[in-house]
Amino acid sequence: MALVALPTISSRAVDHEGFVVSQNHGAPEYHWIRIRGVDAATGSTANAVLQVAPSLEALLTGPGSSSGGFGAAAASGALGAVMARLRSAPSLDCFMSDLQEVLERLSYATSAGPGLADSRPGGAAAAAAAGPASAGASSRLVGLLLADLDALGWGCLEDLDQDAARLSLRLRDGCGRDHQLRLALPPDYPASPPAAATDLPLPLAFAWAPPAPPSAPGAQYPQHPHQRGAGAGGAGAGGGGGGDGCSCSSLVDVYRAFEQAVQRCQLLWECLDDIDRAARVLDPPPTVSAARRHLGPPARRLALGGAASLQLRLDPADPRGPPPLQGGGVAFLGPPEQVEGPRAAFFDRLHLWTRDRSPVENLELLLGKPLPPPAAAGAAAGEAGGCGSQQGGCQVPGDSHAVEAAAECPICLMHLLPVGDGGAAAAEEADDVDMAGDEAGDGAGGVGLVPDVECPTPACGLAFHTPCLAEWLRSVPDTRVSFNKLFGRCPFCSNPITVRA
Missing domain, CATH: 3.10.110.20 (RWD domain-like)
Structure with a gap:
């Protein structure tokens, strides 16, 4: 994708001409493009005019439309939407980046139809018969998807598969928490609802009311209400159930239902x-x-x-x-x-x-009593009282419970494992000493091993003492030993974990 500025008679506007690239079954195709009337002083594209090659016009308007003159195509259809985006873009670079992304999506959709048809029984005749219909269905799917993303804003798109059948949308709530909505589109979408998965504690439930199917082979699905009116379907108030009364007919509606579910969890x-x-x-x-x-x-x-x-x-x-x-x-x-x-x-x-x-x-x-304060608060109080320092590489905490809770080993239920300890069995004896010394605030001496082996699974992330975890894994029959390392499963999440033998 490259554009070159061309000299013009007027000093107030700049014309740009170049090529954009699309993929046709893995082979690159170059399409001529010219953008006229870009403001020379500010770079504004509000009054710009777009001219494209017939091949690019055909790709943008879909397989069922004609490649007629530019004026008719700009008045209605996908090329007119591209023209509208050009005039609303903050800069020419932003528009070209959006256009290139749209071409990539359309290229994947165009190549999906014949590719799928070739693998069907019946050979070339079946592929020739099913190819146009399959390509038209893929084009309609991508057209609906692009319309939904235009209505939502491309900033919420986190991931999109090449076949446009699976995508992830991101939502950041008012408190700065990030949430993910994962969608899988069935082959007959939008006749069938998309499958939705979220990270919310409640399932995302919604009723699906598919839009009316196109009445003619070249017709398109109706425009979504969210594209015609701004601000429709905003987030609802907190409380209530899981959104069973929400009726959806597009991905925009599903995203709005997701916003309402996030609001209910605040x-x-x-x-x-x-x-x-x-x-x-x-x-x-x-x-x-x-x-x-x-x-x-x-x-x-x-x-x-x-x-x-x-x-x-x-x-x-x-x-x-x-x-x-x-x-x-x-x-x-x-x-x-x-x-x-x-x-x-x-x-x-x-x-x-x-x-x-x-x-x-x-x-x-x-x-009937206050809960122990957070470990950070206890450690700060210990430092204010002259404790909580480190001497000779060993920790001398001001609040033994605060340090213990900061990274407690889930096996021995201790933070500091006494030096020379043989594992979790001996830790029980040290724990008895710790309980006896709690009244005086002595802890277990403040010297020992801290949990240093962390479960690699992000959803678990528990930290274990090396001796405790090694002793646990040795007691499990399916643990493997190789090169002085134990390969087993985390005692809590059952995902793979490794520790020195």
């Missing part, structure tokens, strides 16, 4: 963020960035002091309400003697849970 994520700020969260671990903490199930594992912890899952439809008691909504983890008291207090006072208070305030009321 209260849930606000409650989870409040828990992350006010309590010591063990899972997801602190190593998970704030931009990804909304992904995954709406659950948090909270430290309660010592080796006790609380697994709490909020109801996505009612996040400020009582947690669901079925399906693992509330689970107390740890030694029985440490969790028996908090569990009894929680369920005895569960009737006091109200939606007027935040989940953290409700938990503190039910447990």
Whole structure:
């Protein structure tokens, strides 16, 4: 793609002429193009005029249209839309970039029809008969897809397959969280609905009302309402169900339903963020960035002091309400003697849970004591008191629980594994010493190994002590040993993990 500025009689405008490239079954095709009337001072294309070669006009207007004069094509059809985009583009470079991307999509669609027909039974005769119909269907599919992306804005497109059958759309909400909508278009789209998948805690549900099919071979599907009017189908208010009452007939409608679903989850994520700020969260671990903490199930594992912890899952439809008691909504983890008291207090006072208070305030009321603060807050308090320094490469924390929760090994439930420890079995003895020294705030001495092996799966990301993980993998029959390394599966997510033997 290259354009050359041409001299003109008027000094106020510049003409550009060159070639754009498309692919025809893998072979490049060059199409002549001229853009006249670009403002010489500002580079504005508001009054520009587009002239193209007949081959480019035929590619833009589709296989069922004629390659007549430029004036008739610009008045209606795809070439007229290209002219409108030229005059609304912020610059000539932006327009040429958009045009080249459109040509790539159209090239893939044009080559898909004959390619698919060649593989069908019946040989060349069947391919010749099915080729035009298949190419026309692909052209209509790409035409609808391009119209939807024009209405939504190309900035939301994250990924698009070559066959235009699968695409990913991105949405950033008002709090800066990124969300992804993955769509798969069936071969008979839009007669059949697209398959949608999201990262939301609730499924994206919508009713599909396909647009009226074209009445003639060369006719196109009706223009979407979102293309005729601006701002239609905006995001809805929070609360409510999963969008069952939303009727969709285009990808624009599905994206609007996705926006409404994201808006309904805002209260849930606000409650989870409040828990992350006010309590010591063990899972997801602190190593998970704030931009990804909304992904995954709406659950948090909270430290309660010592080796006790609380697994709490909020109801996505009612996040400020009582947690669901079925399906693992509330689970107390740890030694029985440490969790028996908090569990009894929680369920005895569960009737006091109200939606007027935040989940953290409700938990503190039910447990009868404040939750341990985040590890970062505890570490800051220790530094202010003259603790929390490092001596000789060993950590001497000001708050042993804060450091422990910062990266707790899920196998031994400790942060610092005493030096010379033989694994998780010996860690239980060290844990008993740690529990005995908690009253004086001595911890386990503050010297030892920290979790240094992290699960490579992003959705898990748990960190383990090397001795603990090695001992665990040795006890699993399907673990393989090669070159002083153990190859097994993560104890929590069951995905592959490797550790020194």
